[in-house]
Amino acid sequence: MELQNRVALVTGASRGIGAALARQLREAGCLLVLCARNEEALRADADQADLVVAGDLLDAAFRAHLMRATLERFGRLDLLVNNAGVGHYRSSIEADSEEIRALWELNFFVPLELARLAVPHMLEQPQLPGARELGMVVNVSSIAGKVTLPWFTMYSASKYALCSWTEGLRMEYLGRGIRTLAVCPGYVKTEFQANALSGAPPTPLARSKDRFAITPEACARAIIRGIRGNKRTVVTPASNWALVVASRLLPGVVERRLAKINGSA
Numbered sequence: 001m002e003l004q005n006r007v008a009l010v011t012g013a014s015r016g017i018g019a020a021l022a023r024q025l026r027e028a029g030c031l032l033v034l035c036a037r038n039e040e041a042l043r044a045d046a047d048q049a050d051l052v053v054a055g056d057l058l059d060a061a062f063r064a065h066l067m068r069a070t071l072e073r074f075g076r077l078d079l080l081v082n083n084a085g086v087g088h089y090r091s092s093i094e095a096d097s098e099e100i101r102a103l104w105e106l107n108f109f110v111p112l113e114l115a116r117l118a119v120p121h122m123l124e125q126p127q128l129p130g131a132r133e134l135g136m137v138v139n140v141s142s143i144a145g146k147v148t149l150p151w152f153t154m155y156s157a158s159k160y161a162l163c164s165w166t167e168g169l170r171m172e173y174l175g176r177g178i179r180t181l182a183v184c185p186g187y188v189k190t191e192f193q194a195n196a197l198s199g200a201p202p203t204p205l206a207r208s209k210d211r212f213a214i215t216p217e218a219c220a221r222a223i224i225r226g227i228r229g230n231k232r233t234v235v236t237p238a239s240n241w242a243l244v245v246a247s248r249l250l251p252g253v254v255e256r257r258l259a260k261i262n263g264s265a
């Protein structure tokens with residue numbers, strides 16, 4: 001997808017990956033809608049031309065308001081980036097079940113419901129000159145949506161579901177001009193771990209993660225390349241494809257290694 005003069009809605013744009021992506025989309029010529037709960041943080045980074053819509057995405061009325069405000073201001077939506085998400089470092093059996101549902105609500109159902117609001121408008125809007133599509137849905141999943149990580153099994157499950165739905169949505173609308181992209185970052189240097197619903201990563205991982213973590217800016221650049229190149233999936237850093245392939249070819253070996261890092265083997 002070309003980005004010049006495209007209307008892009010980015011959730012979770014108040015910090016981290018979403019804020020970096022919003023900056024790069026603006027530089028690429030997008031008209032932006034920025035969403036998160038923290039209005040002050042959104043406004044601190046926003047340009048005058050951006051539409052800032054602050055609120056809680058878990059609230060259905062707020063999601064409807066967000067979409068209405070976007071269409072009222074810009075008359076169309078070309079790119080929906082479902083980036084807001086949260087971590088959860090607890091065992092699937094011992095974790096609080098309300099907490100697991102809250103995790104799924106933000107990581108899976110919010111992206112689904114936003115797409116259910118956006119895609120019907122995308123299908124109705126006129127195709128922009130030179131465009132090869134009517135709209136695109138980008139879902140920020142995780143490497144944990146490709147390889148289950150036992151220190152956050154429930155998070156992995158929510159991100160696997162997000163990847164699977166991204167693929168299904170693509171096929172549902174393949175001939176009708178809607179593209180989808182699943183983004184699967186490894187560790188990114190953001191406040192994600194500190195903001196987890198509960199728990200913390202195992203100590204060996206917490207100690208070593210900075211060695212292989214990428215910056216939110218590098219992650220955003222990979223997402224922009226994926227959007228421009230109409231990719232299906234972005235794994236970033238790309239070296240993590242090796243882990244994905246190893247987990248398919250040698251699942252037992254990879255599982256034992258991950259369980260060891262988790263302290264459960």
Ligand SMILES: NC(=O)c1ccc[n+]([C@@H]2O[C@H](COP(=O)([O-])OP(=O)(O)OC[C@H]3O[C@@H](n4cnc5c(N)ncnc54)[C@H](OP(=O)(O)O)[C@@H]3O)[C@@H](O)[C@H]2O)c1
Pocket residue numbers: 011012013014015016017018035036037038039041055056057058083084085086087106140141142143184185186187188189190191192193195
């Ligand atoms: N960092 C990593 O290592 C990593 C790796 C793989 C995938 N990811 C994924 O990347 C995405 C972004 O993560 P990040 O690292 O940038 O995390 P982050 O720094 O914690 O940012 C999360 C963003 O989501 C917003 N948000 C959270 N709950 C919300 C709600 N109920 N309503 C509206 N907005 C909400 C937050 O804004 P407010 O608090 O202002 O609402 C914030 O802007 C997530 O989906 C995450 O799962 C992250």
